[in-house]
Amino acid sequence: MTSTLPAVTTTVPAQRQPAPETGSAGRTAPPSRLRSSRSDLLLCGLLLVAILVVQGWNIADYPTLSDDEGTYLAQAWAVQQGTGLAHYTYWYDHPPLGWIQIALLTWIPAHFSPDSMTVGTMRLAMLVISAISAVLVYVLGRRLSLPRWASGLGMLLFGLSPLSVILQREIFLDNIAVMWMLLAFCLAASPSRHLWHHFGAGLAGAASVLTKETMLVILPALLVTMWRHGHRDTRKFALTGAITACVLIGMSYPLFALLKGELLPGSGHVSLWDGLKYQMTRPGSGFILDPGTGSYGVFHSWLYYDRVLPLGGLAGALLLLATWRWSVTARSLAGPALTVAILALVALRPGGYLPAMYVIGALPFLALVLAGGTASVAHAVLRRWRGEGEKRYVTGGRYALAAALALAAGAYVVPQWYDGDRTALTADANAPYRAASKWLSTEVKDPKDTRVLVDDALWLDLVHAGYRPGLGVIWFYKADLDPAVTKTLPDGWKDIDYVVASPTVRRDAVDLPNVKAAIEHSTPVATFGTGDDRIEIRQIQSETVGAQR
Numbered sequence: 001m002t003s004t005l006p007a008v009t010t011t012v013p014a015q016r017q018p019a020p021e022t023g024s025a026g027r028t029a030p031p032s033r034l035r036s037s038r039s040d041l042l043l044c045g046l047l048l049v050a051i052l053v054v055q056g057w058n059i060a061d062y063p064t065l066s067d068d069e070g071t072y073l074a075q076a077w078a079v080q081q082g083t084g085l086a087h088y089t090y091w092y093d094h095p096p097l098g099w100i101q102i103a104l105l106t107w108i109p110a111h112f113s114p115d116s117m118t119v120g121t122m123r124l125a126m127l128v129i130s131a132i133s134a135v136l137v138y139v140l141g142r143r144l145s146l147p148r149w150a151s152g153l154g155m156l157l158f159g160l161s162p163l164s165v166i167l168q169r170e171i172f173l174d175n176i177a178v179m180w181m182l183l184a185f186c187l188a189a190s191p192s193r194h195l196w197h198h199f200g201a202g203l204a205g206a207a208s209v210l211t212k213e214t215m216l217v218i219l220p221a222l223l224v225t226m227w228r229h230g231h232r233d234t235r236k237f238a239l240t241g242a243i244t245a246c247v248l249i250g251m252s253y254p255l256f257a258l259l260k261g262e263l264l265p266g267s268g269h270v271s272l273w274d275g276l277k278y279q280m281t282r283p284g285s286g287f288i289l290d291p292g293t294g295s296y297g298v299f300h301s302w303l304y305y306d307r308v309l310p311l312g313g314l315a316g317a318l319l320l321l322a323t324w325r326w327s328v329t330a331r332s333l334a335g336p337a338l339t340v341a342i343l344a345l346v347a348l349r350p351g352g353y354l355p356a357m358y359v360i361g362a363l364p365f366l367a368l369v370l371a372g373g374t375a376s377v378a379h380a381v382l383r384r385w386r387g388e389g390e391k392r393y394v395t396g397g398r399y400a401l402a403a404a405l406a407l408a409a410g411a412y413v414v415p416q417w418y419d420g421d422r423t424a425l426t427a428d429a430n431a432p433y434r435a436a437s438k439w440l441s442t443e444v445k446d447p448k449d450t451r452v453l454v455d456d457a458l459w460l461d462l463v464h465a466g467y468r469p470g471l472g473v474i475w476f477y478k479a480d481l482d483p484a485v486t487k488t489l490p491d492g493w494k495d496i497d498y499v500v501a502s503p504t505v506r507r508d509a510v511d512l513p514n515v516k517a518a519i520e521h522s523t524p525v526a527t528f529g530t531g532d533d534r535i536e537i538r539q540i541q542s543e544t545v546g547a548q549r
């Protein structure tokens with residue numbers, strides 16, 4: 001059965017008229033103001049509490065602290081301290097808006113307790129981002145005319161998948177960028193059709209890209225959503241305004257570089273051009289389906305935590321795109337489905353670089369597509385196949401079939417998610433990092449005159465312990481790659497006292513001569529953890545240490 005809203009009358013401005021229903025009996029137009037719907041608010045609120053409990057419990061101890069987290073938090077610390085856009089030379093690796101937002105999120109707790117500005121503690125700030133993103137997934141589901149229960153399902157899929165729980169806990173720019181992109185989609189699909197909503201979508205899209213530039217590839221799907229949900233009389237104007245707003249805000253990044261004289265390469269300074277060139281030409285991690293490559297390992301690490309959301313969502317997105325001409329559901333979810341398809345194509349490019357956090361950008365859209373597909377199946381079973389004068393036992397059979405499908409899906413998903421989420425809630429993967437931090441804080445007699453190579457996950461811990469930022473506690477990459485640091489090490493590795501050989505340091509030391517030599521000419525004085533995950537504190541042999549500094 002299909003239904004549509006009355007045609008727009010001359011007494012109501014076209015841009016204010018609610019969007020029409022999608023034409024499926026199982027998919028209804030959302031309330032014009034979601035906050036006025038008590039049922040939506042109650043359901044969304046209860047699901048949000050469940051998501052925050054699961055994501056927040058044991059957040060500091062699992063997963064293992066990553067060097068990227070330490071880098072972004074250290075850069076946020078530099079912004080808070082007013083020393084610049086990074087704790088070392090800012091070289092345009094990413095736009096700075098991402099860690100400026102992290103600085104704002106962590107400013108209040110860091111102000112009252114400066115020593116709490118460490119990766120494990122400040123992961124709590126990511127709960128704010130997770131909460132906003134989860135609510136936006138629900139709002140977007142309703143604005144795409146998903147029924148209330150399906151929007152709630154999408155919110156749960158996004159918030160409780162073990163893959164989401166692990167990645168959304170970490171201090172990644174991708175999580176903040178996803179929040180802005182979800183806001184852009186919600187504004188683009190607004191049932192009110194205010195022109196400023198579309199302009200706001202352009203601004204939010206620009207903020208997403210300036211937070212993490214990889215979100216640029218999603219903008220075409222945002223424009224599709226905006227076009228589909230815009231009124232035909234104002235559609236072109238709204239789209240033009242959104243694109244203009246997005247471009248103008250996005251151009252602030254190259255303008256910033258231009259005003260600093262760092263747009264193009266030159267002697268004695270970094271440049272935006274060199275940063276972009278590095279990102280575009282960095283060594284690839286291989287084809288994602290080729291066993292033995294880095295990309296293949298990353299892909300299977302995602303599937304290790306959850307197969308349902310990545311594979312089910314991808315299959316659903318491809319099916320929706322294939323049936324776009326004939327399916328109302330496909331047209332309603334065209335934006336999320338196209339987003340998933342674009343991100344999948346980028347991941348499949350031969351020779352590309354695939355980081356572990358790449359999937360974060362797809363998670364909310366995978367959840368929405370999967371929830372929409374579930375709603376379509378439920379509608380087909382419970383309503384679409386219903387005939388005139390249907391016998392009661394036939395109706396009972398259809399409901400029994402729907403219940404059987406739901407139980408089968410639950411029997412497959414719940415045990416897997418339970419195991420993954422239980423690990424996230426109970427495992428302690430960061431005990432070696434805490435022990436290493438404590439040892440360096442208590443066992444080294446004179447931190448101010450000691451030089452230590454560490455990964456960025458421990459950098460702020462040692463700053464709070466009294467080591468000199470930047471030149472006393474040294475992010476290990478900088479000992480070889482940053483001229484501002486290497487010039488303070490005239491004897492190279494001999495000017496270093498300790499190396500904290502974490503898994504990241506040991507892995508990347510192969511391409512860093514000073515770090516490699518420091519490890520080779522040092523002996524372990526303390527070891528925390530076992531196997532490949534161990535952290536060794538290694539002291540440079542006293543007979544090889546250079547002159548006193």
